[in-house]
Amino acid sequence: xxxxxxxxxxxxxxxxxxxxxxxxxxxxGEGAVEQSDYSLRIATGLIELAPEHIVSTTLYxxxxxxxxxxxxxxxxxxxxxxxxxxxxxxVHWHGQIIPSEVDGAAEEGTPYVxxxxxxxxxxxxxxxxxxxxHTHVVAGGDLNRGTYTGQxxxxxxxxxxxxGAYDREVxxxxxxxxxxxxxxxxxxxxxxxxxxxRALQQMASSADNxxxxxxxxxxxxxxxFGINGKMLGHGEPIRVRQGERVLFHVLNASATETRSxxxxxxxxxxxxxxxxxxxxxxxVPLLWLGTAERVSAVVEMNNPGxxxxxxxxxxxxxxxxxxIIEYAGFEGEPxxxxxxxxxxxxxxxxxxxxxxxxxxxxxEVTIVKHNGALDGFDQWTLNGEAFSMxxxxxxxxxxxxxxxxxxxxxxxxxxxxxxxxxxxxxLVRVGGKPTAGVIKDVVMLGRFQEIEFxxxxxxxGMTLFHCHQQLHMDFGFMALFRYA
Ligand SMILES: [Cu+2]
Numbered sequence: 001x002x003x004x005x006x007x008x009x010x011x012x013x014x015x016x017x018x019x020x021x022x023x024x025x026x027x028x029g030e031g032a033v034e035q036s037d038y039s040l041r042i043a044t045g046l047i048e049l050a051p052e053h054i055v056s057t058t059l060y061x062x063x064x065x066x067x068x069x070x071x072x073x074x075x076x077x078x079x080x081x082x083x084x085x086x087x088x089x090x091v092h093w094h095g096q097i098i099p100s101e102v103d104g105a106a107e108e109g110t111p112y113v114x115x116x117x118x119x120x121x122x123x124x125x126x127x128x129x130x131x132x133x134h135t136h137v138v139a140g141g142d143l144n145r146g147t148y149t150g151q152x153x154x155x156x157x158x159x160x161x162x163x164g165a166y167d168r169e170v171x172x173x174x175x176x177x178x179x180x181x182x183x184x185x186x187x188x189x190x191x192x193x194x195x196x197x198r199a200l201q202q203m204a205s206s207a208d209n210x211x212x213x214x215x216x217x218x219x220x221x222x223x224x225f226g227i228n229g230k231m232l233g234h235g236e237p238i239r240v241r242q243g244e245r246v247l248f249h250v251l252n253a254s255a256t257e258t259r260s261x262x263x264x265x266x267x268x269x270x271x272x273x274x275x276x277x278x279x280x281x282x283x284v285p286l287l288w289l290g291t292a293e294r295v296s297a298v299v300e301m302n303n304p305g306x307x308x309x310x311x312x313x314x315x316x317x318x319x320x321x322x323x324i325i326e327y328a329g330f331e332g333e334p335x336x337x338x339x340x341x342x343x344x345x346x347x348x349x350x351x352x353x354x355x356x357x358x359x360x361x362x363x364e365v366t367i368v369k370h371n372g373a374l375d376g377f378d379q380w381t382l383n384g385e386a387f388s389m390x391x392x393x394x395x396x397x398x399x400x401x402x403x404x405x406x407x408x409x410x411x412x413x414x415x416x417x418x419x420x421x422x423x424x425x426x427l428v429r430v431g432g433k434p435t436a437g438v439i440k441d442v443v444m445l446g447r448f449q450e451i452e453f454x455x456x457x458x459x460x461g462m463t464l465f466h467c468h469q470q471l472h473m474d475f476g477f478m479a480l481f482r483y484a
Contacts, residue, residue, distance in 0.1 A: 036080040036120065038069055040091065042113070042135075043084035047150060047177070049226050049320060050234040055177045058085060058135075058149035064229040065173040065253065066133065066153020071125035073157050078122045081113045087145070088112035091121075092136035093155070094292060095275060095441045096422075098123040100461035103422055104136050107392055107480055108462040127424070128159035129275025130249050130294045138389060139255075140474050141377070143179045143220070147255035147291075147470050150175070150229075154251055157275075166247040166298060170238060174261070174289070174311070174321065175229070175253040176222035183218065191260060191288040191312075192415065193345035194431020196448035203368065203411035204448070211371040217378030220256045220471060224320055225311070231320030232310060233334075240301040241328050247271070249296050252289035255470040258415055258444065262286035263309040263325060264337035268297035270349055276424065278349035279437035286312065288344035290417030290444040291468040301327065308336040346427055346443065350435030356426050359405035359454055363396060367445075367477070369412040379476050380467070386476030387466075394482040398457040407452045408445055416445045416477070417468040425455040442468055457483065 045059040060066030071077050083089045090112055092104030100108040102121045113119040133153055139146030154171050224231065240246060248268075252259045267283045274294050287295050310322025317336070324334045365382050373379035379386055385395070398404060405428060410416060419442045427438040429452040445451045466478040 034078065036078040037071075038067075038077070039080045039082065040066065041082045041084060042089050042151065047229050049177060049224055049229065050231040053224055053231060055224065057177065058144070058151055060151055060153055064150040064175065066151070068171060069133065069153065069155045071155065071157045073126050073128040073160050074124060076122055076124050078120065080118060080120050082118040083113040083115060086115050088115055088137070090136040091133055092421075093123070093131065093133055094419075095129075095131035095155075095424075096123070096157075097126050097424070097459050098422065100422065100463070104133075105421060105464045106136070107389075107464045107478065108421065125157045127276070128157045129272060130251075130296055131155035131157060131275055132251055132253075132292065132294070134253075134292070138474050139470055141181075141375075143181070146474070147253075148179050148220070150177075152253040154249065156249075167244045169247045169249065172227050172248055172250045172261075172323065173229075173253045174227055174251065174259045176225050176255075176257060176316075176321075178223035179220045179255070180223070181218040182221045183215070184221070190415070190447060191258070191342070191344045192431065192444060192446040192449075193343035194433075194446050194449050196446075197409075197450060200409055200411045200448040200450075203366070204413065207368050207411065208371060211373065215372050217372045217374075218376055218471075222257075225316050226320045227323040230323070232308065232317065232322035233324065235323070237306075237324035237326040238309075239326050239328065242301055242304050244301045245298050246301060247296060247298050249294065250287060250289065251294050252291055254291050256291065258291070258417075259289050259321070260286055260312040261289070261309065262312060262339045263299060264307055264335060264339065265303035265305070266299050266301070266307075268295075268299055270295060270297050272296035273346070273349060273438060274440040274442060276439040279351040280349050282348050284344075284348070285339050285342050288444070290415065290442055291470075292417060292419060293442045293444070304330055306330050306332055306334045308334045310336060312339070345433070346430045346438055347433045347435035349438055350427060351437035354436045355434065356428055356436045356454055357403060360402040362405045362407065364407045364409070365479075366409045366411060367416065369414065374475055377471070377475050380472050381476055382479055387478035387480075392480065394462070394480040396479065396481045397484050398481050399484045400457050400460055403454055403456050405452055405454050407450060409450050410445045410448060413447045414469070414472070415447060416472065417442050418445055418451070419466055419468045420455060421464040422459050422461065423455045423457075423463065425453040428452040428454055
């Protein structure tokens, strides 16, 4: 749509001189001359997971997942975000190294997209690879807000030099629907390598003894599950030919859950984690992904038939967490087979026998859970402090150019998908094993385990660190880094 330039100037003059007209919702409102690359509209809508399961939730552009947004690395992009809901919203560009003003976290100072308003944002997308966008508002006890809704979508940033050496690319977004709170503290499957540390277990039991509420806090459980917004058996199968090499880009879009994925009779060759190429490709029988983690893996289609590619959790897969893989010329009931036990180990994809560069400074953070401390919800502390949305006090000051080693000690029986905004980090030690070269923006910290990773303070501006489990981040598990 082209707008008459004189009209626009006149409108602008009216606003600035007479002050008679209400200001547009943003500095560049709907009448802006420059075309945006993408437009996202946040509104309530319906997703048909299956004919008998049509869910109502908040969506981007009326669909789940949100549209796949493709950007070019280093080339400025403009996105118009329209918010048709009654509450302010934020769109976070997860995994990108961009300024705080557009990153999409209120804690960093990003302005909200007002209710029934819009905000135009511009940024230079980077780094290349598989990223995502999602809402970053606090949900607290409201299961109609935050990542409990359908506000999540994939981003692919094309590298400046595109290698593209695969037959096909398929994006898979794993997501649960219809959340409820429960007192049933169900123990999720633990697929992570590494042994629990005794001192951390002791710390947890003394926190349990001190807890005013002895009962465990609320957990979230879900009724319905799907890949790309369809329950297993609904939607189109992935149709393949024998000998084809398919590159799967898998995203765990859950608000709270760790997910797994297996394709019986096939192996995944891991090529990238969180969109960043791994130093060492390796074959694995199945995937484990924490909330917001991504895995890119090539599967060679060399076992003809009709298969269920699905989550290892039987209940969740039976309620939809899977998708059918159908070879050309084959039909019939899709087959599922439980894979052999396998532990997910990030160091498998790292550079062996090399250490990352020495860090300039070390920061140690101990994570403790306080059962039911906040009206029945567990409260989380980092070195004894729960993040406060009221004060938004920064916990650490970093200096530009310095390399920081963060060591996290998990004195709890939960897995935490740790996420750092606006920076990538390099894994240094996982489950007691040293590693180098694995670059990520979310990493799972196992129960009663430790993890170390490095980041270089190379993107000045307020920077948020948090657990990506929505229940954890909303109840204390956050910290702000400020630049000196
Ligand atoms: Cu957590």
